[in-house]
Amino acid sequence: MNWFPKYNFILASKSPRRQHLLKSLEIDFQVIVKEVKEDFPADLPKEEIPVYLALLKAQPFRNQLKPDDLLITADTIVWHRGKVLGKPSGENEAKKMLSELSGSEHEVISGVCLTSVDKQKTFYSVSNVQFKKLSNDEIDYYISSFKPFDKAGAYGIQEWIGCIGIKHIEGSFYNIMGLPVQKLYEEILQF
Template sequence: MNLLHPLLLASNSPRRKELLAGLGLPFDVRVKEVREDFPEHLKRAAVAEFLASHKADAYAADIETEALITADTIVCLGDKILNKPQHDEEAFAMLRALSGTSHEVITGVCILTKQQKTVFHDVTKVYFKQLSDAEIDYYITHYKPYDKAGAYGIQEWIGMAGIERIEGSYYNVVGLPVQKLYQQLVELKVLTL
């Protein structure tokens, strides 16, 4: 595989770094603080794509030969977006709401070069078993999911003990739809085989 543009990942997420590294591509990480506000009229996938695109815009003036990758993952229970919880009570309420039902995880991704900007998303449906209060408390106490949309990480204990099945990409739920990203990098001629 040959990269025709050096890759930059604009994310501090250890999960995104690990997933991109799993593709066997060299990349550098560049991070700026970017507000994650979005217009209220946007719904679901449009929010994830807007946030990924908005993050990329913060780097546009700095891009020369590189291809920049930004992403944003949201958890949707119906039309309600579950953000990162601020404290134990909020995390508990989110996991209680997700318990015994299905929800969708949507990751918006933006690939930005000097010549073009491409934005796309992926959706995965996640089915939780009925979680007991003790299971929710155990997870929050031991895993502190305050940096995760929807208050959980599928790769952690709650995913192993509580998720019955998914429809779609597992990696999308972790935070980066690597198969779709790989395909886009090839189509955009950022990457050749």
């Protein structure tokens, strides 16, 4: 059964995790990505950062959408001790990030933007994640085996590090993976 209005869905994301999660909603979609520089104003509140970035990713499509298109853009940040942990530039930065997250709690915030020819809607989802105290060997093994350089905060909860390191989560597991699919489902139905 198709629960959604008749849209031509476009996902503007290279993320294999977002693509997998959108498929899990049984949505037929195409992937089209336009590169944008992911900068944001330094004074934005933490919840507005991924929403701002999702809006930024939608901008290049604004004059190219057809009447039946529904564009989905998203961004996810890790917020820890008052700052954003983005994607690590390499092994050293990944190790630094995971060492900071070790034994503490952080927030994962995803912002999503739905865009059609005549309207645009944004929303966000917040999940809290608590890591156990990770050993240096665990961090080194994860980085060398899983190369988490395309992931905010240098980790994927669905990978080995999530299995052995996550003590507690509050909120959407899928949000931590990069797309709050339950909230997205509701927002599409109301769009």
